Amino acid sequence: MLRLLFFSVILSLLSGCAAMKQQERQQKFSALYHKAQYQQAAEFQLESKNSQTNDPEDLLITLQAATALRYADDITQSNLLFDQAENILKQHHQKILLNKSVSTLSSILVNDAVLDYSGTSYDGIMLNTYKALNFWQSGNKAYARVEFNRALDRQRRAKALFKAEIKQQQQAISKKGGNYARNTNNPKVTQLVKRAYSNLYNFQAYPDFVNPFSTYLAGLFYLHDGDYAKAVDVLKEAHGMLPTQAIVEADFKLAQALQQGEPDPQKYAWIIFENGSAPLKTEFRIDLPLFILSRNAFYTGIALPKLVLQKNAHPFLNINTLDESSRTQPLASMDNVIQTDFKKRYPWIVSRALISAIAKTTAQYIAQKQLGPWGGLAASLLQLATTSADIRIWSALPKEFQIAKIKLPSDNLIRISVPNKAATHIKLEANKNQLIYIKIPKSYSPITYNSFVL
Amino acid sequence: MMTLNFPKKMGLALIISTLMACSHTEHIDVQNDKGEAVMGLDYRDFQTAADEAVASLIQSGRLNKADGSRYILAISRIINDTMQRIDTDQLIKKIRVALLNSNKVLVTTAVSATQTAEDNMAMQVRKLRASDEFKQSTVAKKGQLIAPDLSLSGKILQRNIKIDSDEQQVEYYFQLSLSDINTGLAVWEGETFIGKRGDDTSVSW
Numbered sequence: 001m002l003r004l005l006f007f008s009v010i011l012s013l014l015s016g017c018a019a020m021k022q023q024e025r026q027q028k029f030s031a032l033y034h035k036a037q038y039q040q041a042a043e044f045q046l047e048s049k050n051s052q053t054n055d056p057e058d059l060l061i062t063l064q065a066a067t068a069l070r071y072a073d074d075i076t077q078s079n080l081l082f083d084q085a086e087n088i089l090k091q092h093h094q095k096i097l098l099n100k101s102v103s104t105l106s107s108i109l110v111n112d113a114v115l116d117y118s119g120t121s122y123d124g125i126m127l128n129t130y131k132a133l134n135f136w137q138s139g140n141k142a143y144a145r146v147e148f149n150r151a152l153d154r155q156r157r158a159k160a161l162f163k164a165e166i167k168q169q170q171q172a173i174s175k176k177g178g179n180y181a182r183n184t185n186n187p188k189v190t191q192l193v194k195r196a197y198s199n200l201y202n203f204q205a206y207p208d209f210v211n212p213f214s215t216y217l218a219g220l221f222y223l224h225d226g227d228y229a230k231a232v233d234v235l236k237e238a239h240g241m242l243p244t245q246a247i248v249e250a251d252f253k254l255a256q257a258l259q260q261g262e263p264d265p266q267k268y269a270w271i272i273f274e275n276g277s278a279p280l281k282t283e284f285r286i287d288l289p290l291f292i293l294s295r296n297a298f299y300t301g302i303a304l305p306k307l308v309l310q311k312n313a314h315p316f317l318n319i320n321t322l323d324e325s326s327r328t329q330p331l332a333s334m335d336n337v338i339q340t341d342f343k344k345r346y347p348w349i350v351s352r353a354l355i356s357a358i359a360k361t362t363a364q365y366i367a368q369k370q371l372g373p374w375g376g377l378a379a380s381l382l383q384l385a386t387t388s389a390d391i392r393i394w395s396a397l398p399k400e401f402q403i404a405k406i407k408l409p410s411d412n413l414i415r416i417s418v419p420n421k422a423a424t425h426i427k428l429e430a431n432k433n434q435l436i437y438i439k440i441p442k443s444y445s446p447i448t449y450n451s452f453v454l
Numbered sequence: 455m456m457t458l459n460f461p462k463k464m465g466l467a468l469i470i471s472t473l474m475a476c477s478h479t480e481h482i483d484v485q486n487d488k489g490e491a492v493m494g495l496d497y498r499d500f501q502t503a504a505d506e507a508v509a510s511l512i513q514s515g516r517l518n519k520a521d522g523s524r525y526i527l528a529i530s531r532i533i534n535d536t537m538q539r540i541d542t543d544q545l546i547k548k549i550r551v552a553l554l555n556s557n558k559v560l561v562t563t564a565v566s567a568t569q570t571a572e573d574n575m576a577m578q579v580r581k582l583r584a585s586d587e588f589k590q591s592t593v594a595k596k597g598q599l600i601a602p603d604l605s606l607s608g609k610i611l612q613r614n615i616k617i618d619s620d621e622q623q624v625e626y627y628f629q630l631s632l633s634d635i636n637t638g639l640a641v642w643e644g645e646t647f648i649g650k651r652g653d654d655t656s657v658s659w
Contacts, residue, residue, distance in 0.1 A: 090656050095492075097655040142534055149537045150659060151612055157657065160616060226532070 013383045023218045025367060025394065026280075029064060030211055033396060034221045034277070035444040038072035039237040041065075042364050059088045060117040062393055063127060067396035071439050075134045082131045089127070092118035097164045117392045120345075122156035122208045122337050123149050129214040132221065133437070137452045148218040152234070156207035167346050173355070182291055183358060189288050193350055196286050202440045205340045206333075212241040213332035216248055220270065223251065224433060224454040228259035236324060245331060247405045267433050270454075271416070273317050273328045274439045278357055278400030279307040279338055281391035288354065292361055299362055305389040307342055309335055310399055314441040317402070321409035328402035335399050353389070360386065398441065408432075418447070429453055493624050493650055493658045494538045495610075503628040503646040504548035508556075510644045511632065516559040528560045528602035528635070530567040536612035536626065537659045545610070545628065565649050603632045604641070614658055620656040 025048060032041035045065040049058050066081035096118070108181065132147035173180050183189075194201055206212065219235035222228075235252040242248050247270075258264055284306050287299040316327040360383040369375030406414065412430050417423035424447050428434060436451040458580045487498060489532065511517065517525060529550070532542040563573035571577065576599060582588045606616040608630035615623045625647065 077587070094656045143539060145533070145535060146537060146539055149535065149612070150657070153537055153657065160619070160654065163619070227535075230535075 022392065023154065026392075030067075030277075030395060033068060036071070036439075036443055036446045036448050037440075038068045038070075038448070039074070042068035042072060042074075054084055054091070056088055056091055056116045059085060059119050059123075060394065062088065063119075063394050064396050065393075067130065070130060070134060073450060076140050079131055082127050083136070085122075086131075089119045089124055092116070092160060093124075093308065094130045094184045096168065097161065102419070106404065115390075116280065120338075120341050121154065121161060122211055122341050123394055124154045125158070125211045125214050125396070128154060129211075129217060129228060132145075133217070135448060136221060136454075137437075139452075141221075144221060145225060146342065148214075148221050151214045152218055153215070155210050157265075160281050161250055162209065165345075169351065169380045176260075180355055180358060183354050186289065186291075189350065189354065190347070192288055193304070193346075196284065197304070200307070200339070200343050200346060203336065205343065206336050207241065208344065209341065211316035211334075212238055212335045213334070213337075215241060216251075216331065217272075219255070220251060220435075220454075221256050225260070228255055231255040232259055243402075245329075247329075248331070250405070267431055268412060269406050269408060269428055269433075269451075270435045271317070271319060271328060271404040271406070272331070272435065272437050273402040274437070274441075275314065275402050276312045277310040277441045278347065278393065278395055278397035278399060280395060281305045281309050281389075281393050283389040283391055285387075288357075288399050290354070290358060292358060292363060296327055300357050301302055301387065302350075302357050303387045303389040304350065304353055305391050307339060311443070312399060312442050313445060316419070317404070317438065318415075318417045318419065318423075319404045319406060320404055320415040320417075320423065321413065322411050324402055324406060325408045326406060328423070331401040331403040332350065333400045334397050338393075349390075357383075357387070416447070416449075424449070426451060464517065472532070491493045491650060491652075493622075493652050495536070495540055495648075496628060497512065498545075498649070499626065499648050500545050500548060502648060504545055504552065507549055507628070507630050507648045508552040511642055512556055512558070514642050516632065516642045517553075517556070519558075524557070525604050526558050526602045527561045527602055527604045527606060528552065528565045528567075529561065529572070530605045530607035530633075532607065533609040534629075535609055537614075537657070540610070542610065546606070549606070549630075564599055565602060567607075579587075603633075603635055605635050607631050607633065610648075612658075617651070618655060620654055621651060624650045624652070624658045626650075 003163055029041050029045050032038075032044060042065040045061050045068065049055075049061045049065070062081050062085040064304060069075075069078035069081065072078075110398070128147045128151035130234050132144045135141070135144035135147060135363050152323045173184055173210070216238035219238050220230050222234060223231035233254045234251070235248065239245075239252045254264070282305070283303050285301050285303050287300050290298060290300050316329065319328065320328045325329060360379075364376060364379035364383055367379035371378075376446060408428060408431065412428040413429055414426045414436070415423035416426060416436075418440070425435060427447065428451070433454040434451055435454055438447060438449045440447055470618060479565055484497075484501075484574070492497075499512050507606055534540055534542050550561050554561060564571050564576040566572050576594070579594055582593050583590070608628070611627040611629065613625045613627075615625070628644075628646040628648070630644045631640045633640050
């Protein structure tokens with residue numbers, strides 16, 4: 001027993017090392033990414049990728065690298081990696097839905113952070129959206145349509161996936177017996193967590209698991225692919241999610257007009273601005289009451305993840321042409337999508353951490369009783385080393401999406417500037433609808449953009 | 455020389471046979487393929503959709519010209535509105551082959567819905583009219599290309615429906631329209647439905 005314990009301590013210290021390395025990698029990637037050194041950021045990320053394709057360990061690495069390559073303008077490689085990410089995501093989701101996931105068992109013994117990153121619903125939706133954009137940008141509308149269709153289907157499926165995850169969780173808890181159920185259903189726990197992390201409970205959530213950006217963009221695509229009936233349906237849905245967004249409403253009306261056969265002589269440039277960076281996750285420790293062997297609860301330290309929202313890169317972008325001046329306005333908040341998902345999952349995350357603490361504290365109690373103080377010390381070291389939260393997240397996503405729509409000016413020139421800075425001049429194609437996609441992850445990041453005819 | 459005793463020989467034989475069993479390949483009997491159906495689209499689905507479309511089209515009698523001559527058909531856009539990365543040419547090729555074999559239609563490869571023709575050689579060769587290197591009597595003459603009378607367009611749709619917590623239904627609709635280019639009216643329309651029901655453990659692609 002003693003030998004086993006020490007072995008476990010070493011093993012867990014090693015797993016702690018792995019988590020630290022992961023965090024270091026995240027920081028180094030972000031440093032390059034925020035400087036708009038997208039190619040280098042991707043290459044750095046891919047250094048840690050396993051040589052085997054579709055390795056279940058590689059989901060996050062692949063997503064991060066594929067996103068960076070998209071902004072490095074290496075569209076082919078970006079989509080190759082997004083395809084791999086989609087295959088890995090499928091493996092993970094299949095396991096969850098087939099109820100074969102080992103996650104509940106093995107993470108109890110250590111923690112969530114040692115499991116493979118298995119992806120969220122919005123990860124899937126965004127990966128298909130980015131793939132669609134990549135194909136659209138490279139002129140492959142047939143494949144872009146397939147990817148937009150997939151993104152919309154994922155929104156539909158998200159609820160089912162979430163239900164399956166919860167069911168699996170509940171089954172695992174009920175199999176473990178009364179003590180676990182008693183601890184995970186303790187209202188005091190919920191109350192304490194709510195107090196320690198009140199931000200999670202104070203924001204205007206989107207409807208469950210939808211990403212209005214993906215829905216709107218899909219609608220915009222169908223509109224420009226001449227599929228007006230579908231464009232009307234999808235843009236109507238986007239308008240419903242974003243009732244105060246004037247451009248979404250105007251595009252919905254445009255789709256309706258075109259469907260009724262009205263002429264469309266006016267050409268526009270749509271400007272999409274990926275502003276800021278997605279939230280990061282950090283760990284916080286909280287003392288929560290646990291019932292172990294006695295009737296009295298005692299408090300034990302538990303590690304939980306917390307979202308840390310990042311700042312906007314800029315409040316808006318100025319858009320100037322010969323004929324008009326405007327600025328970008330909020331379209332959809334990725335922060336909000338991520339928070340909605342995280343909030344939904346949070347009770348589950350807390351339960352898992354509790355179960356893990358129960359298992360470890362029980363082991364500590366037994367070790368102390370059977371092996372004396374040294375055994376107890378080893379077991380408590382084990383608990384200390386393995387109590388950590390899963391703080392992995394697809395950080396290459398933006399904080400929010402902004403939008404502007406301008407009539408094509410007579411000189412086909414558009415000037416885009418961040419407040420109080422020199423403008424970037426972009427030459428537009430004459431007499432064609434087009435989209436300018438802008439990425440600025442931090443206030444100090446240079447502007448990166450690509451533009452293409454719709 | 456090393457000799458193997460009986461149990462060793464048996465063991466070796468077992469290993470070899472296991473290895474052989476691992477690399478398993480067989481030909482598909484396309485007339486009678488009992489292979490497991492997939493939620494996506496496979497060649498059997500294209501075959502079914504093409505067969506049904508051609509049978510319906512020929513049966514409709516719309517391809518019978520009064521004077522017994524043949525219609526000229528152009529292939530327009532076939533939209534893939536599914537979640538599968540499929541090549542719509544796979545479907546159309548089967549239809550074209552069957553229609554050509556019916557002897558009622560000729561398909562033009564010199565015109566297409568996109569800006570470039572399916573086979574742009576017809577136009578390329580005409581550029582040789584300016585070249586002294588070519589015997590001009592062998593270069594295609596002006597006013598010889600034949601414009602199409604009919605156009606074939608269509609869409610492949612996919613609808614995913616959740617049946618219960620474990621099952622999903624994936625529906626594919628192969629919709630085709632044959633239009634009279636002169637009048638813009640559809641002279642024939644066909645829809646083939648292919649439905650699949652399976653477990654809901656993953657996305658349908």
